[in-house]
Amino acid sequence: MYNLFRVLLTVITVAVLFLQAHAQTNTFEVRVANHAVGTIEANRKVNGPAKTIIIKTRIQVMLSKVNSDILNEYSNNVLTTAKSSRISGKNGEDKRTTTLRNGKEYTVTVNGEKSVINNAEIEECVADLYFVEPKQVTRVFSETLGRFLPLKSIGGGMYELILPEGKKNVFKYENGTLVLVEVNHTFGKALFVKL
Template identity: 40%
Template sequence: MRFLFRVFVNVSILLTFALGTFAQLYKYQVTSNNKVIGSVEAHQKGNGSLRHIIIKSRLQLKLIGNVNTDIEAEFKNNHLLSASSTRLTNKEEEKNKNKTTTQLVDKNYQIVHDGKKSELKQAIQFVVGDLYFTEPKDIKSVYSETQGQMLDIRALNDGQYELIMPDGKKNVYTYAKGKLIEVEVNHVLGKVYFKLIDS
């Protein structure tokens, strides 16, 4: 009986790799001024040439209240097919203002950000969501599913990378052995840290 179980497990593992199916889940605790203010979950799954990223952020901010952000990105053959980002706060009227969608149409991307339409005429292979799963070695720019535009990224010290936001603020991503262990986010309310707690 044990022999059959081992054979079944080995065959299942081989089929999983042969079909290219995988899943990753990372959980981060969010702190500000040494106080826990929320959590981030980063989930990636793939099957053959298809890949799907989901990022869920749940924050409790003093001046704003609850801020829930959901980001999704779909890839085929490592090219972005579509992405969406929705940020909801306690204020109902802000729901439509904080949504961004990106859709590949023919060879260009149709983007709607804060109700404004634009087009991006370049291939997108790396998005901000990818930073949770892949150290951006030799990557110079990434597409922001939230901002609806390309952002510059540059290497700092070993395992550290600086993502430059549209307003000039810089977020720092820190990796250990290729795994994202911390994000330092700089915004109007000060510094916020995402620290890996489970993977």
């Protein structure tokens, strides 16, 4: 009986450690003008060849509120589905983007308007930047915009993500871990600081 209990305890311990090793959550505080205005919770789960990333952003600046959700699903390190939604306060602009893989192409729907990305395998998305330093990566797919964006290393573990209007977001890594994101928005500069 004692040996059965030891074996059972060992199996449970190994299972718990295995699950923890394949699930990761990173939490960031959103700061504007050195004031905390929200949080970002990034969660990644890996199960064999499948990977899921969920990012939930909750921000409130004065009377303006923004809730953003991203859900990415991958198979064999290739994006199969990405869903992004951003719901703003009363006067804000809501946005929904869906990206679906169909053979060797992706159908991208942004607020009801469809487009197609031909002959592509999307391996790196903006959501991946929250978990892995993008060494050797020169572009990532934006789940929100439904298009590829250039990514450039600027040294010191820092990378610039260049947005369509020319603004640049900077991702800073220490020992391969994302610790800070500097975002340039229309309302000013925001910092995402890892907690």
